[in-house]
Every structure is written in structure tokens, then in C-alpha cells.
Amino acid sequence: MLKAKSSLGVIFFPAYDWAISETHPEREERLLYTQDQFREEGLFDIEGITEYRPLRATDQDILRTHFCFPSVDGICTESHRISAGGAIQAARLVLERETQHAFALVRPPGHHAMKVVQGNRGFCNINIEAVMVEWIREHYGQKRIAIVDTDCHHGDGTQDVYWHDPDVLFISLHQDGRTLYPGSGFPNENGGPRALGRTMNIPLPPNTSDEGYLHALEQVVLPILADFKPDLVINSAGQDNHYSDPITNMCFSAQGYARLNEMLKPDIAVLEGGYSIKGALPYVNLGICLAMAGCDYSAVLEPDFNPEQLREEPDTMNYIKRLCRQLPDLYFYPKPGAYEKEGRYFIRERDIYYDTDNITEKQREELKDCDDCSGIRIIKSSTHRTGSCLGIELPWNCCPACEKEGYERFKRKNDGFQIVQMLDRKNKQYVYRP
Amino acid sequence: MRIGIDIGGTHTDGVLIDGDRLIAAAKTPTFSDNLLESISQVLRSILSGQDPGKVSTINLSTTLNTNAIVTGRIEKVGVLVVGGPGIAPETYRIGEHFHLIPGSLDHLGTETTPLDMDRLQAAVADCAGKGVKSFAVVGKFSPRNPSQENTIREHLGNRADFVSSGHLLSGQLNFGRRIHTAYYNSAVWRAFRAFSTALQESLLKFNIRADVNILKADGGTMPLLRALESPVVSIFSGPAASVMGILAMEPTDSDILMLDIGGTTTDIALFAAGQPLLEREGISIDGRPTLVRAIHVESIGIGGDSLIQVEQGVVLVGPQRLGPCMARGGSAPTLMDALNVLELVEFGNSRNSIMGIEELANRHGIPGRQLARDVVDTAINAISTRIDSLITQVNSKPVYTIQEILEDRPITPSKLIVIGGPAVVFRELLQTSLGMEVVIPPLHGVANAIGAALTRSTAQLVLTADTARGKVSIPRLEIFRSVPRSYTLETAINEAKSLLIGDLEQAGVRISAEEVQITQADSFNIVEDFYTTGRNIRVVAQVQPAVTVLLDKVNAGIRIDSGPERQLL
Ligand SMILES: [Zn+2]
Numbered sequence A: 001m002l003k004a005k006s007s008l009g010v011i012f013f014p015a016y017d018w019a020i021s022e023t024h025p026e027r028e029e030r031l032l033y034t035q036d037q038f039r040e041e042g043l044f045d046i047e048g049i050t051e052y053r054p055l056r057a058t059d060q061d062i063l064r065t066h067f068c069f070p071s072v073d074g075i076c077t078e079s080h081r082i083s084a085g086g087a088i089q090a091a092r093l094v095l096e097r098e099t100q101h102a103f104a105l106v107r108p109p110g111h112h113a114m115k116v117v118q119g120n121r122g123f124c125n126i127n128i129e130a131v132m133v134e135w136i137r138e139h140y141g142q143k144r145i146a147i148v149d150t151d152c153h154h155g156d157g158t159q160d161v162y163w164h165d166p167d168v169l170f171i172s173l174h175q176d177g178r179t180l181y182p183g184s185g186f187p188n189e190n191g192g193p194r195a196l197g198r199t200m201n202i203p204l205p206p207n208t209s210d211e212g213y214l215h216a217l218e219q220v221v222l223p224i225l226a227d228f229k230p231d232l233v234i235n236s237a238g239q240d241n242h243y244s245d246p247i248t249n250m251c252f253s254a255q256g257y258a259r260l261n262e263m264l265k266p267d268i269a270v271l272e273g274g275y276s277i278k279g280a281l282p283y284v285n286l287g288i289c290l291a292m293a294g295c296d297y298s299a300v301l302e303p304d305f306n307p308e309q310l311r312e313e314p315d316t317m318n319y320i321k322r323l324c325r326q327l328p329d330l331y332f333y334p335k336p337g338a339y340e341k342e343g344r345y346f347i348r349e350r351d352i353y354y355d356t357d358n359i360t361e362k363q364r365e366e367l368k369d370c371d372d373c374s375g376i377r378i379i380k381s382s383t384h385r386t387g388s389c390l391g392i393e394l395p396w397n398c399c400p401a402c403e404k405e406g407y408e409r410f411k412r413k414n415d416g417f418q419i420v421q422m423l424d425r426k427n428k429q430y431v432y433r434p
Numbered sequence B: 001m002r003i004g005i006d007i008g009g010t011h012t013d014g015v016l017i018d019g020d021r022l023i024a025a026a027k028t029p030t031f032s033d034n035l036l037e038s039i040s041q042v043l044r045s046i047l048s049g050q051d052p053g054k055v056s057t058i059n060l061s062t063t064l065n066t067n068a069i070v071t072g073r074i075e076k077v078g079v080l081v082v083g084g085p086g087i088a089p090e091t092y093r094i095g096e097h098f099h100l101i102p103g104s105l106d107h108l109g110t111e112t113t114p115l116d117m118d119r120l121q122a123a124v125a126d127c128a129g130k131g132v133k134s135f136a137v138v139g140k141f142s143p144r145n146p147s148q149e150n151t152i153r154e155h156l157g158n159r160a161d162f163v164s165s166g167h168l169l170s171g172q173l174n175f176g177r178r179i180h181t182a183y184y185n186s187a188v189w190r191a192f193r194a195f196s197t198a199l200q201e202s203l204l205k206f207n208i209r210a211d212v213n214i215l216k217a218d219g220g221t222m223p224l225l226r227a228l229e230s231p232v233v234s235i236f237s238g239p240a241a242s243v244m245g246i247l248a249m250e251p252t253d254s255d256i257l258m259l260d261i262g263g264t265t266t267d268i269a270l271f272a273a274g275q276p277l278l279e280r281e282g283i284s285i286d287g288r289p290t291l292v293r294a295i296h297v298e299s300i301g302i303g304g305d306s307l308i309q310v311e312q313g314v315v316l317v318g319p320q321r322l323g324p325c326m327a328r329g330g331s332a333p334t335l336m337d338a339l340n341v342l343e344l345v346e347f348g349n350s351r352n353s354i355m356g357i358e359e360l361a362n363r364h365g366i367p368g369r370q371l372a373r374d375v376v377d378t379a380i381n382a383i384s385t386r387i388d389s390l391i392t393q394v395n396s397k398p399v400y401t402i403q404e405i406l407e408d409r410p411i412t413p414s415k416l417i418v419i420g421g422p423a424v425v426f427r428e429l430l431q432t433s434l435g436m437e438v439v440i441p442p443l444h445g446v447a448n449a450i451g452a453a454l455t456r457s458t459a460q461l462v463l464t465a466d467t468a469r470g471k472v473s474i475p476r477l478e479i480f481r482s483v484p485r486s487y488t489l490e491t492a493i494n495e496a497k498s499l500l501i502g503d504l505e506q507a508g509v510r511i512s513a514e515e516v517q518i519t520q521a522d523s524f525n526i527v528e529d530f531y532t533t534g535r536n537i538r539v540v541a542q543v544q545p546a547v548t549v550l551l552d553k554v555n556a557g558i559r560i561d562s563g564p565e566r567q568l569l
């Protein structure tokens, strides 16, 4: 019988009773054929690969990560809590050393959910990786964490959550935003003024296949990880780069995904997108599990796999090589962007569109350029649904001045905000103004 | 009247039951090279003074196939495997005649590579040249589409005395387990058939013309004729018989634990709301997981005869057994001797126990009573640790729907039923250390035979339908036919129920529709390009292990005839 070289915990939660809508790609049967493949292959009979059930993320787990307007229940359902709870279970397994690696095969996904949540964006409500990372920090201390997002879509939500965080390195490999939702993820998006270079974007041209992806991994991702020296590597393992995916234009294969995980060696992988539920997911998920467990995956092949046909055109490959020569500089020698500043505060003003719910959020963010801590962050957010909302974030290393300022803002009366949430990482207080 | 017989590793137990009343019970040694003799001795005892013509049913639990497999005394089997992409089928290589035949299906059952007939011919010729007459034929995803397995079977024709086809053994997916199951099934078939013929002749000599059923690992029975097709399902029926005995003697609707303490091992079983828990996929034998449905029983290497050792100041109890305890003439002290020293039991020659324990204690410079105390603590701790981990494991089993997570009720047993030889001795020790009510049923020494006598048939059936492709499959019954697009989940459930009832009826077993349990009933929209094109329906129907009647406790005081040599029961 097969034996895993390194133990792997798999949290398999297909949520067979939940869908966005009847014919939406994010629906009940999404992991059905993956489960058939796992069962037939006897994945959980491999010594060292064990199946676990998800935990359930609590209000506190979500409120320490997001500003939820109007409330936690107002923006997410049981399914989102359990999906995030699956990611938390994966983290718990690894940090408690119950298994060496863990893969949360859960749905719905989360990487388009930003710091402020007012609704559903790109099939995501809460950012399950971010909820997991904040859970890790709350229970195991401020770690250095690298999140490598290999979903075909730019991980704009995760990028937003960690934009100002120098302890989290976020790297996204995705189909070029000029050709795919959400239309962002360009190299010049490389972190906030106090976390320069800690966000890295690798936009790959349509029709990139195994060679191109693995080239970017080898030339850009791995050298940066070697320098950053994270305590944990997390893979946001979207599977919509697959050549058979119905909503994207890439040419990645199950072999490529498996090799990617073998090279990246993530401590934790979390499923994101991937909607070729019959032609890709059964093989890609099997390949990832085997690679993470150090088992032979060489025969995990889609029935219609034809590497010659999928191979990149020389032009595409040349483009990727050129891009990958330039990108590492953005991490090693980041150039400050043109940040707007009012007094001691960095200012960002944006409109954020929630495609599934058709809401537009107006947002203004103020980050204090504090010498004594990472700086208090104030976010003013409004939509036609919730009115004016205020989020106050105090960092884990918050200085007394920022703390005082935060609580003064929080306790203020008649300031015109309908909903005010305090996210105090120093004192672990995650509450709404009564 | 019903007879239940459990042929165990050391003892063969038998009971005669009339309605709900126990008439006679007997215990005899198991003669491993002559099981029929053990059966005859038990029958002679329990039928003395009875009319054998009134026996309507004999249920037999036997270690025949289990022993044949674990000792390797099995027939050579030609294993013809169609693998395809995925985990290498080489992983499941079993036996001396394992052949991979190129060909493949995908998870929907679509043929993605045709069967390589040349390689098949070569493999069959190779087997024939080596005198192989028994075969196992298994393809990856064959429950979705049996055509490649069927082609191989046809090709074998009369070159095979017996063929186990993977898809007929179980509708559940698991390629490796399917290979192991089919292999063992073919490996024990001939010997089991010989046993079955001899058994029937022997019953005729007793003037018994009863229905003969064989016990399965899931605690249910199957008619002997059916067992000839799938003898492998009779492995590990012994512990299952004991569990069924509990259901007949101590029925409950709460969470309870069963402990069957023997000479070398203790078996632990968990009942959730009074129902014994089944293995998720199937039981393992000889280190190989199978698809044989089974009651989940954990075995721990601690029993009355477990050897005591002291290594670097640490007291070890079991899993070795050198022989009986010193109180009964053994040469090294065991757990039972320690209990004797502590006067928790008065068993055999306790002077020998004291001598043995004192001698071992002296060698390690500790007082004898303290060693005895440590031994008992170690044993009880090991059992209670295993019980805790079993409960944790069961409570953390994976679930797949939000509903299940929200409705989840943790299993918290508060009562322990102890059976087996040394059961009485452990009552108070377990009560104190586990904080549970401990019950020792009267007649616990033949709980296994009572369970065998009173259990009924079990069966399971897996139905998969894909209305977009217009197909329904029920592999175990060899049903693969087309369905209209209007086929619904409700139709599927009804079909599964009536097919299961019909299948059992064909085997001579009558059950009502209410007794069929639906353990899975899912229907998924199949969406292609954002349009719903059909439904993917999954139904699993089963008849749960259950007893036909509860034993009347009036006769609990009946004497168990254990022959001239009085044994500890
Ligand atoms: Zn995506």
C-alpha cells in the first residue's frame, strides 16, 4: 500500500447543500466528481493522508479579519463560516503538528473578499485565507506568512487585506487583468507605503501552460520566498488556470498543478476557484494532494491531456521570460509610488464594485504614518444599503497614542456613522459600537 | 427453533433458541483443522433431548475464511486489473498472478482507452500455463460501467472455475479495495465451497433440514447459497456476532460501549443511539483494506493471558501471550495473575500467581503488590485511552453538508457492557476508571452465539443515475439501463428500495419497506454552459444489522455446557 512521505490532512467539505444559484458555477455538485475520483483512487487509504471535518468560523474569527457592514450575519451565511472554518482546521492541523501539510478543499471561495465586506464579489463573501491567517496570529503570535495565490483570477481581495502589512508577503499569479475579471493585478500594484514590495503581481498572458507557470514560479516566486523566509507558506489553490476551465483562457494541466505544489511546498493549501468540475477538478485535486504528501503523481493525467497541443507559442513564452526578468526588482528594490498624504495620514479613496450583489461601495482609507507602531487605520465606507460605516483598525504593535486616538473615534457620539466597528488587534477586541 | 454457532479462534459456542427463549447453550474447543467436529460437538450438546426437525434456521459464524487468509492457506488467483491514469495500479499488486491490462474509464464511466485484447490474451494464457483456475477481474471505475470487466469475464469463459467481478461485489467506489476484495473472494472460494458441502452433509446426519445462513462482518446473515458467490463477506464475523448478542440481550436507544475481554485481546465496539457503528468503507484483512462492510470493532492487545514485562522500570502488559496465566499452569505471570495477587479475583491456583508476580517484582526491586497494582492500572489505562480515541475519532468523522454540521450530535456513551471470560473481574475497575455504568449481561459467555442465532439478513445497494446521459446503474445487481430525463430522486429511492427487497426475497428473506434505510439520497443539477441539462442522483439503500427478537431474560440462569473440563466463562 502507498505511504505518504509527508503527512497530509485534507479537509474535504463539498457543501452539497449550498449554491449561489441553480446554474451558477459555484453550486452544489462542484466537488462531487472530485469526491468520486478521491474515493475510487482510495486517497484516504494512503497511510499519512487523513480526512478531517471543517471547524466553524465564529463572529470573532471574522471580525478580527474584516470590517463587516452591516454585521457578520448580514454579509455571510453558514456556508461561508464553515468554508473559513475548513481553512482554520487546516491551519490548526499544521500548527499543532498533527499533520505536516494540510489542504482545505472547501467551498465557497474567498480571495476576492476585501478588508471591508459589504456583499459578494466574484463568488466570495469572506476571505477564507485571511480569516485563517488572522486566526493563526491570534493563537500563535505574529508570524511571517507568505500567501501565493495561483487562482486564475487576480487575488484582489487578499491583496487588499494585506496591502499595508509588511509581515504578509502576497504573490498572485494570474491571467493578465486586461483580459479577465477583476481587471487588476498589475506589477505596479506592489504594496502600501509601509509595506512596499510585500505585494507582488505576476500577470500571465492568455494560453500560458505548464512551462510558463513553472518558469514564473522558479524565476520570481521561489527566489523571493527564499529571501522573505516566511514561517508559513500558504497556497490559494484556485484551479481555473486549467485548460478546460469554462470561464478563463489558460492552459495549465493537472501535472502542472502537482509540479507547482511540489516546488512551492506550501504548508497549507486552500481551494479557491475552478469550475471545470468534471474535466479538471478531479485530476487537479488528486495531483495536488499526492504532490503535497510526497507521493508519485506522474500518472495523474486528464483523459484528453495533450501537452504538445497545450504548449505555449514561442511569442508567449518569450513574453513570460521577459516579464519574469523584470519582476523580482519590484520586491528587492521597490520604488515608492505617488501616495496621497494629508498631514500624517496616507489617504486612499476608491469605488469598489460587488458584481454578484450589484452594489458600489465608496471607500476612504486613512493610515497613520506612525513612528511608534504600524499605525492606526480608519476606513470610511458607504453604500446605498448600509449608509455610512466606519472601521477602526489598531495594529498588533499599536502605540499608546494610536490606541487612544482609535478609542476616541470609536466612542464618539453623533459623528454621522450608522455602523462603527473596532478591530483592535493589540487588545483582541473586535466589536461594534453599541 | 433457531441455532446460532460461532466458531472462534479458541472456542466454538452454540445456542438453541425457541422464539425468545434460550433452550440450551454449549461451548467446545475449536479444532482448527476440523471445524466440522467442533460444530458437531456443539450440536450434540444443544440438541440433546430436542427434536432437530423443529430447527428452522441455523446461523453460522466461522473463522474459516479469516484464518485461511491470515495464514496464507489460500488458492492462487489470477488478478486481471484494468487501471488507467491516476494512482499506479501496481500499488495494489496482490498474489503471484497479478496482470495489468491496458484500458481505462473516467469517473463518469466513459471509456477513455479501449481494452488491450492482446495483452488480455497473453495474461490469461500465462495464468492458464500456471494452473490458475480462480480469477479476480477489476477495473477502475467499473461500478460506473462494467463493460471492460464483462469483456474479460467472457474472454475467460470456461478457463475459469470461478470469477469475482469487481462491480458485483460492491457498488462503492474504491479501486484498491475492490481489487483486494475480489482477490480474497476468489482465493477462499474453493475451500469455502468444500466446507459448505461437508456442512450440509453433516447437518443431514443430525436430521436438521433448516435454512443455513452465514454470518457477515456487518452482523447480518446471508443464505449459504449466496455466500458461495461472495464468501469473503464472512471474514471477521465473530466480533460482529458478539455485537449482535448485545442487541439481543441489552437493547437500548442510547449511546453505549461494548467490551469483549478475551485471553489475548479486548474488542471495543461503539453503539450510537443503540445502533452499532459500521466501518466507513470496509474492513481490512492482512493489512489490506477491502470493501467488505463490517461493524467497526477496535481490537487492543490486552486480555487475561497478556504477558507482563518490566522494561527499564516501565510495566508492559501484552500484546504478547506466552500461554495461560500461572494460576492455570502457565510459565510466566499475566494480567490475570496480577488480579489474583490483588485479590480482585479468586482464580485457579492463586499461590502460583503470587509466586510469579513476586519473582518478577524482586528482579526489578519493587514490592509484588505494587507491581500487580501497576499492571492492572496499565491495562485499564490502555483500554480507557483506546475508548477515548475511538469516541474522538467517531465524533470527528467527515461530513459533507452544512445541515450535518449544524445538526451534529456528539456521541457520548455513558454505559459499558462487558462480555467475555474475565468480564466479571473488570467490572469495578472499569466503573471507577471510566466513570460509566458497567453492565455484565447474564450468559455473556455465549453472547456471540446468541447474536448469531437471532440476527437477520443485511444488504446494501448503491444506485447512481445521470439523467443528462439517460443512465442508471445499480452495479451489485448488474443493472445498467437507460432512464428518461424525468427520472427523479423520488423514483430512484423507490426503485432502490424495491430492488433491495426483491433481491433479499430472491434469497429467501422477507423484509418490509420500512426496514430499508436510505443512507444517502442526493440529487445534483448537472449544468453545461450555464444551462441545467439533467440531474446526477445518488442513492444508497441498506438493511441495517438488527435482531429478529429480543432474548427473554427468564432463562438467563441456564447452564452453559462446556464439556468435562470446566472453563472460565
Ligand atoms: Zn478564480
Ligand SMILES: [Zn+2]
Pocket (backbone or CB within 6 Å): A370, A371, A372, A373, A374, A375, A376, A398, A399, A400, A401, A402, A403
Ligand atoms: Zn502608533
